[in-house]
Amino acid sequence: MTADARLTRSRVVVIGGGVSGLIAARDLALAGVPVDLLEREPNLGGRIAQAEIAGLRIDVGAEAYATRGGTVEELLRELGLASEITTPAPLGSWVVAGDRAMPLPASGAGGVPSDPLSRASFAALGVTGALRAAVEPLLPASVGADSETLADLVRARLGSRVLDRLVRPVSLGVYSTAPERMPIDAIPGLGTAFARRGSLVRAARDLRDSRTAAGGAVSGLQGGMGELVHRLVEELERLGVRIRTEVDVCAIERDGGDWTVRDASGAEQARGGAIVLAVDERTAARLIDPAVEPASGEPERVEVIALVLDDGRLTRAPRGTGALVAEAEGTDLGSPRAHHHDDPIRAKALTHASAKWPVLARRAGQDRQVIRLSYGRTGRVPETEQLDDSAAMHLALSDASRILGVTLHAASVRGMARRIWQVSGPIVSGEGPHVQAPAGVVLAGDWVSGTGLASVIPGARDAARLALRAVSGSDAASTGPITTGGNS
Template sequence: MNGDVRQERSRVVVIGGGVSGLIAARDLARAGVPVEVLEREPDLGGRIAQARIAGLTIDVGAEAFATRGGTVEELLREIGLASEITTPAALGSWVIADDRAMPLPAAGAGGIPSDPLSRTSSTALGVLGALRAAVEPLLPARVGATSETLADLVRARLGARVLDRLVRPVSLGVYSTAPERMPIDAIPGLGAAFRRRGSLVSAARDLRDSRTAAGGAVAGLQGGMGSLVQRLRAELDRLGAQIRTGVEVGALERDGDAWSVRDRTGSEISRGGAVVLAVDERTASRLVEPSTAPADAPDGESDRVEVIALVLDDGRLTRAPRGTGALVAQERDAHRGSTHSTTADDPIRAKALTHASAKWPVLARRAGQDRQVIRLSYGRAGSAPETEALDDAAAMHQALADASRIMGITLHAASVRGMARKVWGVSGPIVAGEGPHVSAPPGVVLAGDWVSGTGLASVIPGARDAARLALRAVSGSNPASTGPVTTGGSS
């Protein structure tokens, strides 16, 4: 009996089988800690997911990672995937704004141009807009210093054209959030660089040139990002960790020196000396602060994105008319029910398009010369994906219509060889002026992008920090606590 008690005190229960939970579990298992992973969905991976379409394996979730800081590469080297790293084609991406398609200028972060007078910047902004942005480093640092949102700061320092034509499509496409709802610190490194330099253009330039900041290069894996999840699962199996999928956690209760993990009926399903909550903020709040969570609030992120991937036989796309893809300067206002878009009468519903077979040469080789792969993303903070309620035929029709306008080529249903759809939740950055937080009790550690920041380059070090805190909690040190955690923090 005493042995059983000691064993349960030393065990860590990881709730959530996304990348954060899997990485934390692996680090704990490598340290010799008994680990059990509980995942609500039938599959592991969270926002990393793949689908088989027309004989091709396609990422329908995250498809790339930022190389900044080298944290992702370090993990991939540890698990034997370093040789699988691949880089995208240097075709550049585009933006669709004011009913025009334009190459997206090189930027340090968030769409802020690092060289406002470059040819691509001048094309996107026009001469007056480019000149307005170019004089920004000469403005006193106090201009915009009291701004509460990214939109206010960009408008004050760089002008409305930079905001509407560059920053807005990047904010909506990458963070699923309008810049009016984002503080500057929602973009990793940008706030610190601005406060240091007193200029957004200089901050963007610093971030572009730094390997440790957001806005730099990205890379992927030859087999797609699903390879990361598969390898982490294999590592956990090898290390003897227990993994259970299809398990929904209903409550956490402190029971002596251990935490009791219970299902929705109140039955105990696991016990451990510490718990890692690698879940979204809403679920974490319900589990650690049940008295403050609405009784009827569902788990999962409140905001969702749908990815629609299409495989087409259309040789015209081999010319990559929009580079590796495009972001759309479109915002759907769920509160007023209006739509702001490039063309009011026929808005583009997608927020972004990735021309995957143009972006990834390894995928292009597998697909063949004429077979092309595109991915469209729908959904923004505060509104459901426009395609979520559509049946497959209607969703394909909408995706083809949007892709045709974005790519500048009329695409036909007859060329479609396969389609896959995937809806997944997004935490998004902290919303300016709201700032909810979750306070974890001793022995409970929080992990995930809402804790550490968006993207694997932020999520991985956050997950490894969570593993270290959980290890301290079960190794006889003072119980670990993350303390108050604010959503959308940077790495």
């Protein structure tokens, strides 16, 4: 084998420049592996992105990370960002159901109340719903044990009010997936805790008190989560990773011991001994086997609308750090149309970002407020997607007024940004992932590892280990971290 062939065979091509791809590329480069990183879009970072609105840098994608497991904090320390970690204000979140708004009860996982007899639980569930949930620990562990989805389990053990008023808005707002499509283990730790405790309420308490809890504590970065992407890109450039954006990979081909990556014209874009596919499931399936029929329907999408307002009334944070919206039963929120005040709220969630993040409030000033609304529920396109900017802004203001209980006016708007994201959602039990990667191809992304940075980061590092094993021909990379750690 020639020296050039050995160099090619030791190289890894990472396809996809979201967080998964950036982290896998960094770990491989730190291990001494030559890396090419190819991204279809003009910008890197995937669903971590920022926009400048009225002079403020605002997250229009992921704005926080779950602290469970400590995996995100470990990476931030390695990148020299530990001093930038910040925590949200302890104001709590709300839930809006119909014409009622109420504080979201403290929970350990996915909206399951850890204290069904708390004042917040009574306000959200009513006396009947709260008492129904409170007796759940007395039920035999066999009740709901054969449930395949989160909705089935919650309905069987806690009742419909907990499902519809708490779990459903959390599932849709956080995971962009209805609980009827979520396996129990889509919420990390819940299935294990329920099996151990025989009670969802007790499982929620355990997860609330555990550092590994899902849906528990979150943190962010002082300049927004975009800082993570900026630092990762700086690291890759320093480590000599060859980064190219606006490369639309259309084919990967096995050529002897190498993999060749080609664009739509058939031109070779990269070659290596292994490939990390840090892309969505549809793209991965198409690249691995072009003969496979694409999945039916369009990928799920969410639109985020961020607004900067001059309205001092919001400084009192009327709904804490924001609110999740319970979908009105039996309503059709499909096609965009003229909206009226008595229509259902179209947004599925609102974050009062300047109330949630004190560092952002200081940058914004006393009266300037930042809010973000999310649109797009399971099985439907975002209600804002076909609206022009003016119509989208007025819908967002109408929804925000009803969610926050304060009438907001277009005259107070100082700027707006919109961003549509494709979301994977939790893998439904028995439905995926469907993609089987051949030898030398490694899969990465939230559809593989789970939603959120606390799942994506260890998944990306695992992918890097597997790719290292593929190009080194050794099992040494299969155990332990491959990075050098520290602020390399």
